[in-house]
Every structure is written in C-alpha cells, then in structure tokens.
Amino acid sequence: MTTSEFEGVDALEETYAAASRTDSKPLAMKAQDVSVWFGKRKVLEGVNIDFPEQSCTALIGPSGCGKSTFIRTLNRLHELLPGAALAGEVYYDGKDIYSPDIDPVYIRLQIGMVFQKPNPFPSMTIRGNVLSGLKLSGMKRDNHDEIVEQTLTAAGLWTEVKDRLDHAAGELSGGQQQRLVIARALAVQPHVLLMDEPCSALDPASTLKIEETIRELSKDVTIIIVTHNMQQAVRVSDYTAFFLAAENEPGRVIEQGPTTEIFSNPKDQRTLDYVNGRFG
C-alpha cells in the first residue's frame, strides 16, 4: 500500500467519525475538494459532499452550475468527455476511485447511473434490456426470470410490461422507458445509483411513479439525484446540497445538510432565495 492510500483511508475515517457525530448513518461516498475543468475552463471548485448510505441525496441549483458534471465525476464517466480534467478525491468503499490501481469498469458497476434522456438499447427487447447489464459487465447471475420480475417490480413497471417482455424497448412511452432504464441499472445490483435529472423529460404522472420508485429504492441503495425541481428534492431526498455558480466563476457548493434544514431553515441568504424561487 502506498502512503497516499493510507492518507485516503485516514481522511475517510475522520469523516466517518465526523458523520457519526451528527448522524448515525455511515458514508457510502464522499467527495473531497473536487474541482473540474473542461479544457482551460474551471467549472467546479472545491466541492466537498458526504453521501450517507441508504439515503437519497439531492443536488440542486440553477442551470450551468456544474451539478451534472459533478455527478459524472462520481462514477468516472466525466473522464470520457474531451478536454476533461479533475483535481481532488472521490472516496468509495474507503478508496479514492481515481487512484491508479482502481478499475473504472469496477467503479461503474458498483455505482450505476440513470441519465436525463431515457436510453434503452434499441436493438434489444424489454427483457434483454433489463438483463443487458449482466451481459455487458460479464456478471454471472442465474435465475434471470426472477431478476427481470424483481427489478421491473422495483422500478414500478412490472404490471405494465409483464405480457410483452419480448417486445422492442422502443415501443414503450418515455416514462416507461425511463423506468426500464432504472430496472436495467438495478439488475447489476449497484451499491450507489446516480440519477441525472431523471424526470426532466417526463410528464407529471410518470414523474410521480419514478419518485415513488426512488423513495422505495433509497431504503436499500444509496441514491444521488440531480434535479431542477425543488419540490421533487423535498419529496424524495433526505439530504440536499445546493450548487451555485456566480457569473464567469466555477460552481461551488453553497450549503448542504438534511433536506428539511435546507428548505425550512437555510443558513445562507442565497440558499434561502433559491429555495423560495427568487432566482434560478
């Protein structure tokens, strides 16, 4: 083991201790001094957020403040974009996921993601989509029928599609596709599930169903959700972090804490203005 890893573990233990003082839940992930660049432009600066296990953390803030960029750094998808650069550490399972001996494929398997636009694989059936994660990651699990039923039930889609599992995934409506994508992400049993504005392209009824799904899931899985919709953050999340970028400056985390705190009794004037809808 190298010294840097020891430091990482120490840092994490400190935060575990710090977290246990305020809250009983241990941390699933922790971002420490994360700064992000695209080319020469710094888009995020010094982000420190703790993500307690088996809870839902919402990242809120106006457009262009780096929420989506930040969530992509949490499962190493950020590095695939051209010109991407990053400083700081992201801890998962006691290790910095950006340390050289960590396999990004393993990280992405443990930390799943649901995107803004539903992206079912068009060449596969509904059933094939749910099981695609197993195929793509080379994960061996038998009882496939059980997995399909279980994950689709968890995503709130089972009753709607159980008679047409062999139909093309493209036949489903946008809201159903998004729930299918959630089921697909659950089939590989991720420890953390990232959601990048999962409801922004959906109608209110589908949004409601997905929010129910999120509430249900966050009992077992750690969920980190980016949302523009503040009511949604209140409805689904336990913790909230508020991002803000001043003009021509990188985005920063202004305030974070339990969702009820942030929305009812924020400490920063800007947070108060934002959650009351005075800007953004």
Added chain:
Amino acid sequence: MSTQTLDQSRLTELSEQQLQRPWRKKPRKFTLSVILAVIIPAAIVAALFVYSDIPGVIVLVVIYFPLQAIAAGISAWLTRGTRSIGDSFIIVTALGATVFSLVVLVSVLGSLILRGFRALSAHFLYQNSVYINPSTPLEYGGIGHAMLGTFLIVGIASLIAVPVGIATAVYITEVRGRAVPYVRFFVQAMSGVPSVVAGLFILTIAVSTGLFNQSAFAGGIAYAILMLPTVARTAEEVLKLIPDELRMGALALGSTRARTVLKVVIPAARTGIITAILLGVARVIGETAPLLLPLVTTMELF
C-alpha cells in the same frame, strides 16, 4: 360563446360518423376540364399522325408537348384562376419527362426480352461461353463464368474490406485515438484512387514480385482496396449517429469499452452497417479495370 358539455345524445351522434377524406373531393367542373385538357390535344396529334406527312418525333416534340401544356394551362385558369397556371405547367413537364423515360426503358427492355427470350432458361445461369461464337444457337452458352467470377472475387474482397473497414470506423468514432485526423485523411484520399491504379498496385507489389500468381485472390485484394474507403466512411457516418447516451448507458452498467462497441453500439447501427457493406459491394461489383492486370487470362483461384 356559451360553454358546451358532451352529453349522451351528442356522443351517439358522433359515433355514427363515417370515415371520410374531404380534401379529395373535386368540383365537377374541375374533373370535366381535366378530361377535356387531356383528350383535345391527344385527338389533334392523333389526327396529324394519320392525315399528315410530318415525322412522328416532330409531331410529338414540337406540337404535342406545347399543345398539352397550353391545354393544361387553360383548364387550370378556367377552374382555379391565374395562380394555378404555373402548377399545371409543372405537372405537365414532370409527367411528360416521366413518360418519356418510361418509354425509353420499356422499349429497351421490351426488345431485349422479345429477342432474347429463347435464350432464357436455367442453363443460361450456369453454362459458360467457352465454345460460344456469334453463330451458336441461343440454346447454348450462358453467364455462369461471369457469375462465378464475380461471387468469388467480391467474396474475397468483402472478407478483407468489411472487417478492416468497420474496424477503421470504430477507431475513428469509438476509440478516438490521436491518429484519427490522419486516418480519416488517408481513407478520404483512398476513395479517390482510380480503379485501374488499384489493379496496377497489386500487379507491381504482389504479382510481379511473385507473392501471388495472377489469380482471383490477387483480383480480390485489388477490389478490397477500392471497397475499404467506402465501407469505412459510410460505417463512420452511421456510428456517429448513435447517440452518446447509449455508450454512456452501457459504460454506467459496468461494461468495458470493447463490450460497449460490440454489444450496444454496433447492434444499434446494424442496418446502417449493412448499408455500408452493400455500398462497398456496389462500388466494386461492376468494376473491370482492377482485374485487367492482376487477373488477365488466369482461371486460378490462388
């Protein structure tokens, strides 16, 4: 306007509605004038054919087409006013051009079929023309040698060019390595290579050095050189159309880059990649120049 509600009697009324296409209804005056505009010029031209000595082509081009255009213009003006005269000219021109090209095609095909029909039977497909000369009866000989040669050489070329072409496209769109601009430049430059140069190239580097004999295989490589840029460029365009969300989605499920490409991106682009292969085959299947030099008179496969 007062508020209306949908009561039961209105519902039954609505349920009795029949399927209609109101936009297809034409006024009677319109139908009549179209019929007159078609019949009158045709009758005049038919009369000219029968009772005058003017050659048929001149009647058709100098008299019939202008006459038809004028008749259509008048009938359009009578039914829909001045604005529709332009429309009627365009319709007459387009219809005339279509009929003209159809007549040419049908007459060529017709005379071919009428005169060559006796030669058409199963033997035409598999017999060759080794002992055939112009005085041989139509019942002998066929295109078997040409079909076999085409299948062999295009098959060999596809076996080489399709995997290499798709791999090139994957390098450009999926791997996105440092050499992408250069690779793209050379693929682009390759698509401008004249086909005879490909044949000459294989002749000099492979046949005349004794690497291969003059053979179908040498011809197949020459074809592959021509196919490669078409397959690679088309496949690249198709892969570019696959949304990044799909790639990200697969990666977020813990997939490796290779599995993402093989199991998600290429299957999603399947129809486009088949198009790329077909375009590549179409590019070479009619070529003769690349075979002139490496193949000349051989009947050998390798």
